[in-house]
Amino acid sequence: MEGYHAGGCQCGRVRYRISNMMDNGHACHCRMCQKASGSLVMFWVSCPVSNLTWTRNMPEVFSSSDIAERSFCRDCGTTLTFRRIGRPHVSISIASLDKPQDVPLKFVWGVEARTDHFDMLDTVPSHKSDMDFITTEQAVLTSHQHPDHET
Ligand SMILES: [Zn+2]
Ligand SMILES: [Zn+2]
Numbered sequence: 135m136e137g138y139h140a141g142g143c144q145c146g147r148v149r150y151r152i153s154n155m156m157d158n159g160h161a162c163h164c165r166m167c168q169k170a171s172g173s174l175v176m177f178w179v180s181c182p183v184s185n186l187t188w189t190r191n192m193p194e195v196f197s198s199s200d201i202a203e204r205s206f207c208r209d210c211g212t213t214l215t216f217r218r219i220g221r222p223h224v225s226i227s228i229a230s231l232d233k234p235q236d237v238p239l240k241f242v243w244g245v246e247a248r249t250d251h252f253d254m255l256d257t258v259p260s261h262k263s264d265m266d267f268i269t270t271e272q273a274v275l276t277s278h279q280h281p282d283h284e285t
Contacts, residue, residue, distance in 0.1 A: 141231035142190070143207035143214060146280025149190035150214070152181045152226055159228060159237040164244030170196075170204050171213045174249050177228035178216060179237050186215070186224055189284070232282040 142149035159179045167176035193205035193214050205215040216225040228234045242248075 139231055139233065139236065140189075140284050141214075141226065142280060143193070143210050143212035143230065144279050145207060145210035145212075147191050147209045148188065148193045148207045148212075148214065149284065150226075151187045151189055152185055154181050154185045155237070156180045156223070157238075157240065159239050160241045160243055161239065162243040163246075163248040165247045166198055166202075167216075167244065168247065170198060170206075170216075171227075172211075174251055176213070176216075177234070177237075177239070178225040179228050179231075180223045180225045182222055183217070183224050186226070232284075 138151045138153040139155055140149065140151050156179065159177065162176045162178060163174070168174055170176070194208045195203050195205050198204045201219055203215075203217050203219060204213060205217075206213050212230060213227050214230050215227070217223075228237050231237065
């Protein structure tokens with residue numbers, strides 16, 4: 135894919151840019167991704183390690199196994215990257231990109247740990263976030279989330 139993509143953690147302490155993004159957008163249901171993200175699925179896309187540039191601060195790194203490292207923001211906890219040690223590519227959390235919609239999904243990994251919740255997604259009532267008790271205006275006023283752009 136052309137150009138670069140930017141992203142960062144929820145609080146904005148850590149920001150990055152990636153280029154030469156591979157066409158390998160994928161979901162991972164594996165148990166390691168579940169625990170690392172605090173969610174039931176992660177979405178990843180990869181780029182060469184040398185094409186990942188931290189533009190604001192560095193993340194913390196957790197060795198999730200003897201062969202892999204995961205990085206995250208020390209202040210807000212957002213999961214940012216996954217890397218097999220020694221491999222030339224690093225995986226970036228698609229959710230942490232400013233424009234996650236830009237990355238197409240190509241395959242699904244870790245299906246042995248996929249939970250039944252995903253079969254239920256289209257069978258339960260669905261609501262937009264602004265149907266919550268808090269109004270969109272209040273949510274913006276009280277949010278500590280960094281906006282989806284670079285500065
Ligand atoms: Zn953060
Ligand atoms: Zn995984």
